[in-house]
Amino acid sequence: MTLSVLSRDWLLDENPETRLQAKLGQSYRMTRALMRNPLAVLGLVIILALLVVAAFAPWLAPYSPIEGSLSNRLLPPSAEHWMGTDELGRDILSRVIHGSRITLYIVLLVAVLSAPIGLVLGAVAGYFGGWVDRALMGVTDVFLSMPRLILALAFVAALGPGIGNAVIAITITAWPVYARIARAETLTIRNSDFIAAVRMLGGSHWRIVARHILPLCLSSTIIRVTLDMAGIILTAAGLGFIGLGAQPPAPEWGAMISRGRTFILDQWWVATMPGFAIVVVSLGFCLFGDGLRDVLDPRQRSK
């Protein structure tokens, strides 16, 4: 028995005996489907690499990201400094590696904050309809009608520069999209018979929203969040670039590009290397999000 647990056959059993086996089997099937898509796997590898790099940054980075010696300023990429050095003689590779922490921090925090807010507000608006819907969606529309970066800029300007405020600003600009998606999804399911059935069984509104509607909105939101990650990274980088995000000497990628701008013609690597990191990570999230959509939402699969 112990051996059969977690074997492939046990996971793929058409007739699972317990809830646990059924749930594990489902996740296994999904994982397998995801693994069949090479681009999604590439995306996943990139994201995992980002996680590993961020986790072990102090050990992976060859030099300090903050201190450099002015005698080494603006060295081109070489065996000692793979990505060269910046105008203060700091090793760019080390700064990019440490920067991954900031990026990850921003991205995760924004996702964790904005997705649930959007999801719940959208589902509640869609489920109850009426004035609740009009009020919530009115607010959502106000946020949606403004360009994201500019709105974030306004909030940071009001709150003061810094990573924490950047996260808050990006969150404020990110949730309305999820609310819209969740509401649209909720509208298509709130009148279905299975919701009526739960209501007849005596399920409370809270229960219906939490256990029946939210899980159905979840996959489209997860997909959207993953695809949005690239946008979030770029917004964060944009804020950093303008100088309203992470403050020097923090090795934030956007801010690094901003500093490198001055030397872009003669010392291209200063701006290019962090830019490269942004592109790769954004791409990773995009590819993974696409793959995730194919698995979670077969209806929208691109032919």
Add this chain to the structure above:
Amino acid sequence: MALLEVENLKVRFPSESGMVEVVKGVSFSLGQERLGIVGESGSGKSMTGRALLGLIPKPGVVTADRMQFDGIDLTRLNERAFRRLRGARLSMILQDPKFSLNPVMTIGEQIGEALAFHGRMSAREQKQRVLKMLEAVRITDPERVYRLYPHEVSGGMGQRVMIAMMAVLEPDLMIADEPTSALDVSVRGQVLEILDDLVQRTGMGLIMISHDLNMVARWCDRILVMFNGRVVETCAAGKLGEATHPYTRGLLASLPRLDETRQTLPVLDRQSLGGL
């Protein structure tokens, strides 16, 4: 000569575990008659109808030893040639008119468009033809219906409009896929009568695809019973009661009757039929 001859028609779809055959070698021929194809969901009856019209969506594959419509080899037709044939000589009526009519065009415009697409005539002449056709499907006030939008008519009326649209080009063969399933019982009779009337008058062939044994038995000349992608029984419609195949017999028996007194209905033994 038969209007349509089909030999060993197969329809396959690729799936994760290889090709799945949904139609497994169907053969029949059709003259100027009303042929009913009956079967349950998954029997391949609709796919057979679609294959005849070249409407199997990709990545489905259609093969046949022979598929000839009035001397034209349908297996060799490309998409463009098929499109010219459809409407003009072959046409199809689908289950729910709500999904087949364009919601933003008036009924008159839609029927007229079919005419305009396949031949030249003046706008006046076109309108006359459309009005006449609407009359032919027993719409009492064609002038008014001509100007209505699809959502403004009832289901039965919509299906009649659909038939008018398909029949206005006087096709030689019409395929009706569950033409009355979405309609109320009292309207069903009318719609079927109209179809019947068209067959009598124009001499077109009609293939009626349905799950409803009794309806098909009543309105067709001949019946094919499909199960699991194959034709398991062919018989004259009047002789459905004498059907021999266990599947057909099982289906007939499992249907409740108006004067039902049985305590339990006999149920198909799928196990024994599964091997077919």
Add this chain to the structure above:
Amino acid sequence: MIRIDKLNVHYGSAHVVRDVSLDIATGESFALVGESGSGKSTVLKALAGQIRDWSGTVDLGDVRLSPGKHPRELIRRVQMVFQDPYGSLHPRRTVDDHLDEPLQIHGLGDRDQRILSMLDAVGLARKFRFRLPHQLSGGQRQRVAIARALMLEPDILLLDEPTSALDVSVQAEILNLLKGLRAERGLTFLLVTHDLPVVSFLCDRLAVLKAGQIQEIAGVEQLRHRNLGSAYGRELVAAAEGVAAEQA
């Protein structure tokens, strides 16, 4: 068990149910028959608490219904089976989740045992317990829906065209199941359908509705002998028999 007196329902300006009165005994199987737009489903929805605006008096057992409210004691008493077995199950929840939910909501114990015996009762093999709806056939889904409705052991089952979306041979299985369950559990059925032979098999009495009004209430024997009293009732019988509606 079900007593309806002068039920009226308005949708906006449309008066869809007009003065419908019914008296259905405990253990009886009663059918509401009519075409689309006859108001037959609306009556059912009012009893199920799915529409808010109606007037009249409705008593289910000793509980009086009031518009817009669905008291808790009613939930244990009245459940419903829907027409479309594809739409009535949550696509991401297993059979087990569906059957467990009513037990959770009402805090009932012994859940494993209850679920297993219910699976047996509706003729679903236990191996289906942890399957998702898309892994089941239409007939199996309808069995799940029936099982879910019976989990709370109601007295009244509202059936909204429970077999019209199913294949003929599957319809026979579900009809047999429903008939058996009613006999075993002494259920009262209120069935909405347009299919007269189904009424003939499953019901004791029927009401014929047209344009929101009851045309007649008849015993099933009358139906079997094609002997309905109202003109519209005879029209429906004729249509079911396949005689083209000559008055059309």
